[in-house]
Amino acid sequence: MNAAGNAHPRPLLAARDLRVRIGGRHILHDVHLDVAPHGVTALLGRNGAGKTTTVRAILGLVPRTGSILLDGQDVSGLRTHVLVRRGIGYAPEDRGVFTALTVAENLRLAERPGSRPPDYALVHDLFPELRQRAGQPAGTLSGGQQQMVAIARTLLADNRLVIVDEPTKGLAPKIVTEVAEALERAARAVPVLMVEQNLAVVRRLATTCAVLVDGRTAYAGEAAPLLADPRATRRLLGVASGSTRGGQDPPGARASAAESPDTREAQS
Amino acid sequence: MDTLVLLTMTGLGLGALYFLIASGLSLIFGLMDVLNFAHGALLSVGAYACWWAASGHLPGAGPHGAGFVLAVAFGVVTGTLAAVALEVGVVRPLYARPREQVLANVGVGLAVPALLSGIWGSDARTFPVPDALSGTVTLLGARVPANRILLIGCALAVLVGLRVLLGRTRAGLVVRAGVQDRAMVSALGIDVRRAFTLVFALGGALAALGGALGGVYFGEVDPGQGTSLLIYAFVVVVVGGMSSVTGAAAACVAVGLLQQFANYFTTAGLGDLAVVVLLAVVLLVRPRGLMGRLT
Numbered sequence: 001m002n003a004a005g006n007a008h009p010r011p012l013l014a015a016r017d018l019r020v021r022i023g024g025r026h027i028l029h030d031v032h033l034d035v036a037p038h039g040v041t042a043l044l045g046r047n048g049a050g051k052t053t054t055v056r057a058i059l060g061l062v063p064r065t066g067s068i069l070l071d072g073q074d075v076s077g078l079r080t081h082v083l084v085r086r087g088i089g090y091a092p093e094d095r096g097v098f099t100a101l102t103v104a105e106n107l108r109l110a111e112r113p114g115s116r117p118p119d120y121a122l123v124h125d126l127f128p129e130l131r132q133r134a135g136q137p138a139g140t141l142s143g144g145q146q147q148m149v150a151i152a153r154t155l156l157a158d159n160r161l162v163i164v165d166e167p168t169k170g171l172a173p174k175i176v177t178e179v180a181e182a183l184e185r186a187a188r189a190v191p192v193l194m195v196e197q198n199l200a201v202v203r204r205l206a207t208t209c210a211v212l213v214d215g216r217t218a219y220a221g222e223a224a225p226l227l228a229d230p231r232a233t234r235r236l237l238g239v240a241s242g243s244t245r246g247g248q249d250p251p252g253a254r255a256s257a258a259e260s261p262d263t264r265e266a267q268s
Numbered sequence: 269m270d271t272l273v274l275l276t277m278t279g280l281g282l283g284a285l286y287f288l289i290a291s292g293l294s295l296i297f298g299l300m301d302v303l304n305f306a307h308g309a310l311l312s313v314g315a316y317a318c319w320w321a322a323s324g325h326l327p328g329a330g331p332h333g334a335g336f337v338l339a340v341a342f343g344v345v346t347g348t349l350a351a352v353a354l355e356v357g358v359v360r361p362l363y364a365r366p367r368e369q370v371l372a373n374v375g376v377g378l379a380v381p382a383l384l385s386g387i388w389g390s391d392a393r394t395f396p397v398p399d400a401l402s403g404t405v406t407l408l409g410a411r412v413p414a415n416r417i418l419l420i421g422c423a424l425a426v427l428v429g430l431r432v433l434l435g436r437t438r439a440g441l442v443v444r445a446g447v448q449d450r451a452m453v454s455a456l457g458i459d460v461r462r463a464f465t466l467v468f469a470l471g472g473a474l475a476a477l478g479g480a481l482g483g484v485y486f487g488e489v490d491p492g493q494g495t496s497l498l499i500y501a502f503v504v505v506v507v508g509g510m511s512s513v514t515g516a517a518a519a520c521v522a523v524g525l526l527q528q529f530a531n532y533f534t535t536a537g538l539g540d541l542a543v544v545v546l547l548a549v550v551l552l553v554r555p556r557g558l559m560g561r562l563t
Contacts, residue, residue, distance in 0.1 A: 061451055084457035096452040098445045108438070109445055109456050153456065 010072065012037040012161055012191050013058070018066035020050075020057050020215075027053045028064070028215045034208075035161060040183065040192045042206035042223055046238050049212040051195045052093050055165050059083060059090060071160065085112065089154025093165040093195070097146045099139030103130055106138050110153035118156040122189075126182045127152055144175035151179070155186055162186060165195040180204055199239070203227050211236045273410035275528050281416030283524025284423030285485055288478030289501035290508070290516045291430060292471025298447040298511025299467050301366070305373040306354055307475055308498030309380035313350045314476020315395075315489045316384055318343030322396045331396030343480040344473050351472020355465050377498075381491040392490035395483035415484045422481060423520070426474060430513050443467060447511050503543055507550045509557025518558050522546065 011034035018031035028050045035041045045051050057064040060080040068076045068083075075083050084090065089110075098106055107130070111118045124131045127148040133141065138149055147167055154162045167183060168176040180201050183192060187205065196202050202209065202223065209226060211219035218236055219226060226232055233239060289311055296304050321329040322339035329339040358376060362369035401418060404411040434440035442463045446453045453460045475494075482497065483489045504523055508515030523543050531539035550557060 059455060061455065079459075080451075080454040081457050081459045084455060090455045092452065092455070096449060096455065098448050098452070100448055101441070101445060105441055105445075109441060109453070109458070112457055113438070157457070 010037065011035055011069075012071060013193070014067075014069040015054070015058055016067045016069075018054065018057055018064055018068075020053050020062055020064045022053075022062065026215065028057060030216055031057075031066070031212065032217045032220065033058075033210050034220060035191060035193045036208045037191055039207040040187045040194050040205040042202045042209040043193060043195045043212065044197075044202065044209055044237060045212035047197075050215040051212055052165055053215075054212065055090075055092075055163055055193070055195060058163070059088070085115075087158065087160035089157060089159040089162040089190075091147070091150035091154050091162075091164045091167060093169065095143075095146045095150040097138045097141070097149050099137065101138055102135050103138055103141070103149055104134040106149050107152060107156060110156045112157045116158040119158075120156065123152040123155055126155070126185060144171050144178070147171065147175070147179055148182070151182060151186070155190075159190055161193065162190050163193045166197065167194065168196065168198050168201055176201065199227065199233070199237075269408070270410040271532075273408045274412055275532055276525065277407065277410070277412040277416045277420075279525035279528035280521065281413075281419040281485060281524070282527060283520035283522075284419040285478055285482055285497065286500050286504050286523060287423045287517055287520040288426060288474050288481065289497055290504040290520060291426060291513050292467075292474040293498075293501050294505045294508065294511055294513055294516045295430075295443070295467045296471045297505065299443055299450075300359075300363075300464050302359055303370060303373070304359075304471070305370065305498070306358075306376035306380070307471065307501065308494030308496075309377050310347050310351050310354070310472045310475040310494070311479040311482070311497060312381060312384055312489075312491060312494035313479070314343040314347035314472075315479030315483050315493060316343075316388065317346035317476070318480035319393060319395055319483055319489050332398045333400075336396070336398045340477070340480045344476045347476020347479065348469050348473040351468045351475070352465060354472070355468035359468070360461070360464070377495065381495060384491040388491075390491060392488040395487055395489050397484050397487060401484055415481075419481050419485060422477065423517075426477075427513070427517050434513065439463070439466060500543065503547050507547055507557055509559040512557065512559040515557055515559030 013035040015031060015033040018028050018033070019026070020028040031050065031054055033043065033054065043051050043054060053062060056062045058068055060078065060083055066076070067074060070086055075086060078086070098109070107123070129145060130148055130152055133145065138146060141149065151164060151167065154164070164183065167179050171179065176198065183194065184205055186192065194205065206223040208221065209219070209223040210217055211226070213236060226236070289307065293304060293307050296302050296307070318339050320326070321342040322331050322336055324330060326339065326342055329335050329342060354376060358372050359369060362372055397415070401415045403414050405414050405417055434444055442453060442458055442460070446460050446463050450460050453463075478497070479494065482493060486493070500523060504516055504519040507523065508517070508519035523546065526542050526546055527539035529539070530542040531537065
């Protein structure tokens with residue numbers, strides 16, 4: 001099972017030998033990651049395994065070595081904004097919402113002048129609330145609403161890949177369901193790389209996944225077999241996946257269950 | 269009453285001069301976390317370029333009318349180019365090393381006045397003031413020097429212009445977002461370094477305008493003028509709230525008026541001390557300054 005090959009012949013994004021050193025400490029040692037050209041690829045791991053650093057390294061937000069291929073093209077040397085303009089939308093772990101700006105201004109920043117017109121129809125269809133709160137300072141929004149802004153920004157532009165880092169972190173169960181539904185719909189149009197600790201959400205959305213352990217890739221492949229194997233999830237993620245029910249619960253029940261301690265990944 | 273009007277207008281004129289310097293300083297600090305100790309040098313470059321052009325060295329420029337406007341424009345353009353050169357050549361390579369960046373900026377701030385002294389001498393040079401600005405205007409019975417009115421008008425125009433730029437344009441939106449989270453701006457596909465250069469160029473242009481109008485206000489220009497004014501500009505930025513243009517404007521009014529009134533009603537020179545006391549009080553009572561964000 002370890003380091004199994006990706007089922008897709010050519011990944012949309014491929015990171016090879018990704019290494020990151022911060023403050024003299026090796027955070028990532030030798031990360032290999034393939035993002036499938038369709039659906040949701042989940043990046044899993046315990047706290048501190050290097051998931052967020054991997055995403056930031058891919059985007060060039062932290063100094064790194066290794067290669068990054070986007071659609072077969074080497075983009076390792078590109079600066080963050082140039083890489084993003086190649087078609088990557090990013091919603092970071094802390095949501096990256098500009099609290100002093102309004103909702104509309106936050107969304108305007110994600111527009112890319114000179115490329116396809118921003119898809120406000122999709123965004124307002126997924127998150128009607130954002131239209132009503134357009135003039136409201138983003139700092140006064142709830143956590144769930146801020147997450148909507150963060151995800152909406154990734155969907156406005158003509159992106160080839162959307163990267164979301166812990167989109168359900170700290171959200172109420174009802175909002176987790178809404179966010180999961182939005183990502184599910186978004187993933188029909190654009191591939192998604194999702195860092196997530198909520199295994200119920202992973203089970204619902206992800207087709208492929210990679211697991212990091214101590215800054216190294218410990219598993220890469222189909223998500224379902226891993227999540228169906230309680231021993232593997234316990235060994236790699238530190239938690240039993242509750243796999244006997246995997247993929248069979250109704251969405252709301254799964255999202256609610258996701259907040260319970262036994263399905264939330266171990267907070268080690 | 270005449271005295272109060274005159275003191276008020278002089279204080280506001282001085283505050284307007286501070287604002288021209290402090291607004292750029294505030295923007296640069298807010299967006300880039302750069303304490304630009306070379307900002308005074310940009311003012312001096314603008315002042316000397318304007319003086320040089322108005323003294324008849326630039327074809328078409330002169331001490332009066334349209335010739336003086338051309339001289340001021342020349343000073344502003346020179347200051348802008350100097351700011352861009354400073355950002356690209358000194359500040360940008362040292363973004364990851366803030367300590368060295370501060371030292372390099374201080375070095376530029378010292379080197380430019382020394383260079384100006386080396387070329388034109390350390391003595392003050394008489395600044396050519398157009399006739400229209402050397403007279404007085406009667407206001408509420410007081411005879412107020414016309415250059416105060418010009419300074420106040422320019423500062424108000426700059427304040428309105430900055431608010432429009434920041435509040436109504438995409439470039440301003442990027443700057444406001446960059447003040448909060450530069451990395452996220454990049455992660456949205458925006459070249460934040462272009463915003464840095466834009467802000468530095470804007471700051472340089474305003475400082476150079478301040479230098480040119482400062483020459484009119486003081487009637488002379490000397491190599492250390494920029495450095496002297498920079499100290500008050502820093503006070504204004506801190507009192508107004510780092511990275512708040514509106515706060516800087518409010519602080520400029522307070523500092524300019526306090527300085528003038530304290531100098532007149534107490535002992536000459538005590539106004540400078542009063543400004544330092546104001547700074548200390550604001551830092552104690554409201555450490556974030558009057559307004560703590562970019563507005």
